[in-house]
Amino acid sequence: MDFRFTPEQERFREEIRRFLDEHVSAALRQEIATSAHTPGPLAKAFLRVLGAQGWLGIGWPKEYGGQGKSMIEQMIFYDELDLRDIHYGGLTITSLAMTLMKVASEAQKQAYLPRILRGELEICLGYTEPGAGSDLASLITRAEREGGEYVITGQKVFTTGAHYCSHIWLLARTDPDLPRHKGLSVFILPLESPGVTVRPLYTMGAIRTNEVFLDHVRVPASAMVGAPNSGFYTVAVALDFERIFMGKYARLRRNFDELLACCRDLRRDGRALLEDPVVQERLVNLHIAIERLRLLCFRSAWMVDQGKVPTAEASAQKVLASELEQRLTEEGMKILGSCGQLEYGSPHAPMEGRLVGAWLLAPMMRFGGGTNEIQRDIIAQRGLGLPRA
Numbered sequence: 001m002d003f004r005f006t007p008e009q010e011r012f013r014e015e016i017r018r019f020l021d022e023h024v025s026a027a028l029r030q031e032i033a034t035s036a037h038t039p040g041p042l043a044k045a046f047l048r049v050l051g052a053q054g055w056l057g058i059g060w061p062k063e064y065g066g067q068g069k070s071m072i073e074q075m076i077f078y079d080e081l082d083l084r085d086i087h088y089g090g091l092t093i094t095s096l097a098m099t100l101m102k103v104a105s106e107a108q109k110q111a112y113l114p115r116i117l118r119g120e121l122e123i124c125l126g127y128t129e130p131g132a133g134s135d136l137a138s139l140i141t142r143a144e145r146e147g148g149e150y151v152i153t154g155q156k157v158f159t160t161g162a163h164y165c166s167h168i169w170l171l172a173r174t175d176p177d178l179p180r181h182k183g184l185s186v187f188i189l190p191l192e193s194p195g196v197t198v199r200p201l202y203t204m205g206a207i208r209t210n211e212v213f214l215d216h217v218r219v220p221a222s223a224m225v226g227a228p229n230s231g232f233y234t235v236a237v238a239l240d241f242e243r244i245f246m247g248k249y250a251r252l253r254r255n256f257d258e259l260l261a262c263c264r265d266l267r268r269d270g271r272a273l274l275e276d277p278v279v280q281e282r283l284v285n286l287h288i289a290i291e292r293l294r295l296l297c298f299r300s301a302w303m304v305d306q307g308k309v310p311t312a313e314a315s316a317q318k319v320l321a322s323e324l325e326q327r328l329t330e331e332g333m334k335i336l337g338s339c340g341q342l343e344y345g346s347p348h349a350p351m352e353g354r355l356v357g358a359w360l361l362a363p364m365m366r367f368g369g370g371t372n373e374i375q376r377d378i379i380a381q382r383g384l385g386l387p388r389a
């Protein structure tokens with residue numbers, strides 16, 4: 001693989017940068033800094049601006065209204081938005097839309113894809129339950145067929161985005177008599193459906209996720225995505241897409257560059273932090289690790305463009321990115337000393353409090369999309385062909 005970008009790709013990056021420089025207002029930046037990763041009204045409006053620009057479907061095939069560009073171009077786009085913490089629809093765009101294209105009926109594609117492309121519709125993920133996380137096949141939310149409908153009852157937990165998305169992508173048990181992972185199906189339903197209750201669940205750093213309760217929720221049989229009892233396969237497709245985008249490096253790069261700038265400016269005992277050889281060594285090691293992650297990200301994107309599925313590679317990327325985020329923020333806070341703990345709003349907070357914010361977010365990244373222990377299993381078994389432990 002050639003890791004250099006083509007002149008067209010460089011021009012594309014410049015185009016996005018120029019657009020964002022012109023269109024991201026101070027008010028939007030302020031909203032992003034204070035919204036604890038929940039897109040506010042300005043972020044939602046900006047999502048539609050990105051949609052109108054045609055950028056939400058950069059890598060989508062043209063038949064679905066996309067631009068038909070490569071995964072490398074998509075990565076370039078997400079990088080530029082990540083660098084500014086701009087909401088671009090997250091997993092709705094990067095994972096679920098792509099999965100819909102593979103497994104949904106024509107009617108479902110027509111109903112969802114154009115609205116997703118315009119930035120009007122976002123879907124949250126309803127997999128995890130209080131008794132089913134890593135071992136997803138043990139979930140007990142059930143969907144029972146009654147005439148032309150399914151009646152869904154159960155509970156989901158850690159349903160991130162359920163408070164601002166319009167729909168949920170839900171995995172439920174449709175046949176309790178089949179082996180555990182064979183009796184599951186995926187549904188898409190509006191979160192406004194009668195019988196759905198969304199309750200907040202706050203994690204470290206005040207970031208909100210949710211519990212979702214489903215009490216005899218009636219959906220038409222056409223809400224099922226894919227064939228009955230094929231939900232585990234559908235979720236596997238979605239997770240493959242999800243992991244490629246979970247291990248992104250742009251935010252790490254931005255935090256590192258800002259940390260470096262702080263070390264240049266801040267002085268301790270009469271000299272710049274950057275002159276301290278211990279600080280220098282820590283920064284160099286972080287830089288090497290971030291660069292390694294960047295190469296891995298673009299290698300996975302390149303593999304997708306070659307028609308391959310980067311399963312073990314995406315898992316490696318996710319492990320590396322999430323553990324590096326933890327390391328970068330911890331080392332950064334050690335380097336900056338007590339002022340590194342100041343949050344957004346304090347006039348003395350270095351990096352506008354972003355370091356402590358990222359530090360509080362970092363442990364969650366080791367869980368989301370499947371824990372790092374599970375990712376290591378995937379790398380061992382599917383990447384290295386090692387026997388199951």
Ligand SMILES: Cc1cc2nc3c(=O)[nH]c(=O)nc-3n(C[C@H](O)[C@H](O)[C@H](O)COP(=O)(O)OP(=O)(O)OC[C@H]3O[C@@H](n4cnc5c(N)ncnc54)[C@H](O)[C@@H]3O)c2cc1C
Binds near residue numbers: 128209370373
């Ligand atoms: C902030 C946050 C946001 C999330 N967002 C979503 C979301 O939007 N939608 C959604 O459906 N889920 C979401 N999740 C859930 C996430 O996917 C699960 O937390 C994760 O899959 C782990 O499940 P669990 O919490 O039940 O932990 P468990 O599965 O009980 O795991 C507990 C520990 O045991 C380890 N472990 C479990 N099984 C094995 C094994 N076979 N081998 C080795 N170690 C193992 C795990 O790695 C972990 O360290 C979110 C979680 C968090 C924390």
